[in-house]
Amino acid sequence: MMSLQSFTYKKLEEATNQFEEELGEGACSTVYKGILDTGNKKLIAIKRLGKMEKDCTEKEFQAEMSAIGNTDHKNLVRLLGFCNEGQHRLLVYEYMSNGSLASYLLRNPRPSWYRRTEIAFGTARGLAYLHEECSNLIIHCDIKPQNILLDDSLTARISDFGLAKLLDKDQTRTLTEVRGTRGYVAPEWLIGKKPITVKVDVYSFGILLLELICCRRKVEQDLEDEKQKVLADWAYYCYEEGKLHLLVQEDEGAMEDINRVEKILYSSWIGIILEGVE
Incomplete structure (x- = not known):
């Protein structure tokens, strides 16, 4: 494990x-903004685990320490340190000033097509590193816009490794359960019918690509046209x-680059439709 500060x-x-400013929360944890005063004041994000039963907290803490504690890549959020004191389990990360992709995509005016493609490529590079370049194969198991953070230069950084699975290099799958987010995990994995492979992340990334293309959420029930409510169905229809x-008629940059839109859309189908092909 890389050297981490305790x-x-x-x-x-x-x-x-006193955990004053909350940045976000998940099923097992809450993330707070902090300032480390070590001569130079440094902004940090502190993930405080413990919202659920002790087993869940300990499992997520160990999973995250084991996974991201051994990584070093520009498209992953960097773990700086931890607290493992009594019942307290906290993880200290570098601070991402531009928040999550989930909120960024819904900004007005919408982010440029160029910037969205850069985020897509950055996320893809981060996943390729996890799947192919680490000492252990790492399956993230919860790729979604909320877990893609953006730094000062809007570079995509994959975060939240609490559900990650680590495999030895000679392994390609594990039979443990997956607890990802509905809508980003294929139903067969959520009901435990398939072994977990990197295809879990590929499927999730396919859904995320659709959201990047269209600058919208995966499901929007308020839309009048039934065909458009579920993004994957609407994209497939188009x-x-x-x-x-x-899909992009209100986006001048994307309309001028429609060939790339088609290529990225096809990549998303590889993840979503072909995920079950062995």
Whole structure:
């Protein structure tokens, strides 16, 4: 494991001013903004685990330490340290000033087509590193816009490794359960019918690509047209009917680059439709 700094609970409590500013929360944890004063004040994000039963907290803490503690890549959020004191389990990360992709995609005006493609490629590079270049194969198991963070230069950084699975290099699958987010995990995995492979992440990335193309959520029930409510169904309809422009007709940059839109859309289908092919 790479060298990580061990923090006392008191130090992190002080850094967050008693856990005052919340950045986000998940099923087992809450993330807070903090400032480390070590001569130069440094912004950090502190993930505080413990919202659920002890087993869940310990499992997520160990999974995240084991997974990201051994990684070093520009498209992954960097773990700086931890606190493992009594019942307290906290992880200290570098701070990502531009928040999550989930909120970024819904900004007004919408992010440029160029910037969205850069985020897509950055996320893909991060996943390729996890799947092919680490000492252990790492399956993230929860790829979604909320877990893609953006740094000062809007570079995509994969975060939240609490559900990650580590495999030895000679392994390609594991039979443990997957607890990812509905809509980003194929149903067969959620009900435990398939072994977990890197295809779990490939499927999730396929859904994320659709959201990047269209700058919208995977499901939007408020839309009047039934065909458009589920993004994957709407994208497939447009592709089959030869009407790709309907996906991006309000996006001048994407309309001018419709060939790349088609290529990225096809990549998403490889993940979504072909995920079950062995």
